[in-house]
Amino acid sequence: MSFRRFLTVVVATLSFGAPAFAQNATPQQTPRPAPPSTLRAPTRADILRGEYGRYRANNDLLFYHLDIRVDPVKKTVGGKNTIRFKMLRDDTRIQLELYANLSVDKIVYGATPLKFERDLNTVYVDFPETLKSGRTYSIDFHYSGAPQEQGRFGGITFRSDPTGKPWINTACEGEGSSIWWPSKDQWRDEPEGMEISVAIPNDLVNVSNGRLQGKTDLGDGYTRWDYLVHYPINSYNVSLNIASYVHFEDRLGDLPLDFYVLPGSLEKAKVQFAQAKPMIEAYQHFFGEYPFAKDGYKLIEVPYSGMEHQSAVTYGNRFANGYLERDWTEVGVSPKFDFIIIHESGHEWFGNAVSAADVSDMWIHEGWTTYLECLYVEQVFGYDDALKYTNGYKKKIQNKEPIVQQRGIHRSPPQDMYFKGALFLNTLRSVVNDDAKWWKLIRDLFQHFKYQNIMTEDVVKFVNEQLGRDLTPVFDQYLRRIALPTLELTFDEKAGTVAYRWNADERGFNMPIRVGKRDAWQTIQPTTDWKVMANPLPKDQFEVATDLYYVNVVVLNAAGYKQ
Ligand SMILES: [Zn+2]
DSSP: OOOOOOOOOOOOOOOTTOOGGGTTTSOOOOOOOOOOGGGSOOOHHHHHHHOOOHHHHTEEEEEEEEEEEEETTTTEEEEEEEEEEEESSOEEEEEEEOOTTSEEEEEEETTEEOEEEEETTEEEEEEEEEEOTTOEEEEEEEEEEOOOOOSSSOEEEEEEOTTSOEEEEEEOTTTOGGGTSOBOOSSSOOOSEEEEEEEEETTOEEOOSSEEEEEEEOSSSEEEEEEEEOSOOOGGGOOOEEESOEEEEEEETTEEEEEEEOGGGHHHHHHHGGGHHHHHHHHHHHHOSOTTGGGOEEEEEOSSSEEOOTTSEEEOSTTOSBBTTBOTTSSSOGGGSBHHHHHHHHTTTBTTTEEESSGGGTHHHHHHHHHHHHHHHHHHHOHHHHHHHHHHGGGGOOOSSOSSOOTTSOOOOOTHHHHHHHHHHHHHHHHHTOHHHHHHHHHHHHHHHTTEEEOHHHHHHHHHHHHTSOOHHHHHHHHHOSSOOEEEEEEETTTTEEEEEEEOSSTTOOOOEEEEETTEEEEEOOOSSOEEEEOOSOGGGOEEOTTTSOOEEEEBOTTSOBO
């Protein structure tokens, strides 16, 4: 998803009517910042939602067939999800999710109605006899109700387009798929494929993920639209987009590009959506073929900024470059392209094809995709723009919480996962210091992990093995610690030397870095212990390549104080 606007809580320091003479005696307290969310205790709901416990881990999703009817007037959704899964161990219960405000009409296994127990948004399904490890089962989960809008994009929204016709969309990454359909609502396990059948009034269009298989007039004023998803899919990516959409199309080689917009947007969209082709070409250049070729690529107009729905990317960036008409990284590069087309589609590679197995490690989606923006800029507008664009992200970084959060509690990491994530990957490119090797590494990483759900440890292990070096302390400092590594320098101009070391939380932090003169960088190998080297440069001419490595630099005097 795109960057969530950061909420600043302004805490005023008030003296609450204390008499004026007391002000000196009672110095103003600096308000204590909210504790990092890593320290905030999870609720029981967080654990039910986030933990990959026994009744999730005992099975492996194979296929969903979501078959529903959406009523734009009553604002209701109902129907069934056929869930096919393989048992991984013998058990009598599995865990699914459906928001508590929606009704479970029945759950059946063949002709047998199953018992179930609801706990907040969790639905435990109980079987009359033991399901056997290795065997495949299929149940039909029937439900109905009026989903309630909540969260940033509403989860599911029933709106009207400018002409008053229904405009219904889903975007539920934070809220979860269970806000509108019954599913195994977590990140680790994805079905291998999915069928999405949506019945809507005859005069409307539904665009979902996957390849359109056909439409069937149901004879009661409703038409069913059938889509087939040929790949594993995150449950939050499953999407409905219902409106009086008009369609236009293009192709990139064999890949169909399908565009759906409101009738009044058609001319603007034909101009703006021309950016989709060079975007896909840029990402294919770095990572290989578009990962959902059998499903095609779609771009669909929606009333919110945008979301990476797999093979059905949603778009609400007002048909203008930048991000909601802003110069997103404020260095003059962002106005050259449409941020939402480039960012949300980048998720097809990282987020949708390569997915994190827990929300804790969501930088695998957002840090990588933000870095993909930088790669797009490099490919289309050149290296200088890319470096400017990447470093423009520095001012958005907070460094107040680690990027990787506690797992098992479904808590979204802080915004730094986007910007610091991208700057970290740019730093890693400088650590590799061999672009041919770097391009091969990130392409191989994508190809190795595509269609998998992975954790940060998998990324670190792969990179270490491919490079034949141990960069674990570097990953850990950037992803699991709060502070940036600081390069400390102490000059002895009389002796013609400079002493240097890393000040970092990771004792083994040993990242190489380029220093000296900009056109003739020298790579040094600092550790967390002091080293001394000859340095003919005056202190004020000694530079550190902070545009290639995201680090702090401080100069200390001989006594060890900051100058
Ligand atoms: Zn995103």
